[in-house]
Amino acid sequence: MNQELEQSFVKQLKDNQNIIHKICRLYTSGEDAHKDLFQEITIQLWKAFPKFRGDSKFTTWAYRVALNTAITLYRKSTRSVATTEFDNTKHFIKQEDYNYEEEEQLKLMYKAVYQLNDIEKALIFMYLEDKDYQEISETLGISEVNARVKMNRIKGKLKKILNP
Amino acid sequence: MEELDLLKKDWKKNENSFTQVSENEIYKMIHRNSSSVVKWIMIIGILEFLFLTGLGFYFADDSYTKSLEKFHIDTLMTILTFVNYAVCIGFIFHFYKNFKNISTTDSSRMLMKNILKARKTVKYYVAYNLSMACIIFIIILISSCIYDETTINTISKINSQENAILTWAGFIGGILFVLALLLGLFWLFYKLIYGFLLRKLYRNYQELKKIDL
Numbered sequence: 258m259n260q261e262l263e264q265s266f267v268k269q270l271k272d273n274q275n276i277i278h279k280i281c282r283l284y285t286s287g288e289d290a291h292k293d294l295f296q297e298i299t300i301q302l303w304k305a306f307p308k309f310r311g312d313s314k315f316t317t318w319a320y321r322v323a324l325n326t327a328i329t330l331y332r333k334s335t336r337s338v339a340t341t342e343f344d345n346t347k348h349f350i351k352q353e354d355y356n357y358e359e360e361e362q363l364k365l366m367y368k369a370v371y372q373l374n375d376i377e378k379a380l381i382f383m384y385l386e387d388k389d390y391q392e393i394s395e396t397l398g399i400s401e402v403n404a405r406v407k408m409n410r411i412k413g414k415l416k417k418i419l420n421p
Numbered sequence: 422m423e424e425l426d427l428l429k430k431d432w433k434k435n436e437n438s439f440t441q442v443s444e445n446e447i448y449k450m451i452h453r454n455s456s457s458v459v460k461w462i463m464i465i466g467i468l469e470f471l472f473l474t475g476l477g478f479y480f481a482d483d484s485y486t487k488s489l490e491k492f493h494i495d496t497l498m499t500i501l502t503f504v505n506y507a508v509c510i511g512f513i514f515h516f517y518k519n520f521k522n523i524s525t526t527d528s529s530r531m532l533m534k535n536i537l538k539a540r541k542t543v544k545y546y547v548a549y550n551l552s553m554a555c556i557i558f559i560i561i562l563i564s565s566c567i568y569d570e571t572t573i574n575t576i577s578k579i580n581s582q583e584n585a586i587l588t589w590a591g592f593i594g595g596i597l598f599v600l601a602l603l604l605g606l607f608w609l610f611y612k613l614i615y616g617f618l619l620r621k622l623y624r625n626y627q628e629l630k631k632i633d634l
Contacts (some may be wrong), residue, residue: 278439303451322525330457366428376628398530399633
């Protein structure tokens with residue numbers, strides 16, 4: 258039974274691992290920190306897995322546990338990112354559609370997002386993942402209206418960072 | 422917002438750019454130990470329980486029991502000891518229940534709230550023990566003033582001096598100073614341990630609370 262559970266977990270996690278990678282990208286800098294957070298999230302997902310009943314999608318469930326691990330359970334500070342590390346956003350832009358202006362803007366955007374605090378990052382993350390405000394509010398435990406208000410504030414904040 | 426849409430486009434485009442972790446590696450990961458905040462708080466909490474309970478046993482030796490009899494407070498102390506055990510069991514039960522309540526599938530805010538609640542149980546237990554120690558200290562002090570000959574002799578000796586009030590003031594001041602120093606050290610130690618562990622969690626919890634104000 259236990260082995261079956263383990264197998265099913267490992268298979269589902271492997272297929273959906275990009276969720277965790279994306280959170281790690283947002284909350285850590287550098288490969289080691291990425292791996293470290295990835296491991297902690299995996300452990301927490303596994304610990305919570307027996308209670309996962311499949312009445313929600315694996316991904317919906319995984320988003321929540323993974324985000325909670327990054328902003329609550331993970332011990333190391335995920336906030337400060339050294340400026341030199343921003344260059345690793347470069348390889349995100351593929352060569353074929355290279356556009357200098359766009360690339361510069363994206364670089365600035367990533368830099369600005371990294372400067373946000375943990376909670377703001379969580380909101381931006383769910384926005385980038387096309388989550389609706391109901392899910393955002395349920396995941397973070399705030400009201401839907403306030404999630405919208407906060408999101409607008411973050412957008413304003415980003416705008417300010419980009420166009421000082 | 423144009424820029425954010427640009428970011429979203431790029432974010433989606435790079436969705437599959439991560440080095441993939443193999444099943445084998447995931448197997449290995451789930452058998453490793455977590456280093457989460459909850460785990461550390463639980464370990465420290467258990468150590469606190471053990472330390473405080475152990476301290477009680479350490480002091481309860483023969484000479485302690487004899488002096489209690491001499492001071493006529495043995496019955497009172499036996500009652501207090503039983504009260505202590507009951508309270509301790511109550512706290513452990515509470516501690517266990519609160520930790521059981523911590524779930525990563527709750528909302529972030531609920532999760533943070535439950536962690537802080539579990540942590541508070543330990544804090545109250547420590548506070549209870551400190552105040553109990555103070556009460557017992559005062560009871561022993563008072564009863565030794567009544568029943569202990571050496572103490573009585575010392576008191577009358579001090580009282581017969583010319584500047585008795587000054588000596589008493591110095592004596593009481595000294596005791597208070599040592600107590601304050603011990604409590605201060607204790608507090609600092611606490612601030613360091615839990616400050617280190619919970620700084621991030623607390624900051625994020627405040628941030629969420631601020632959003633929902």
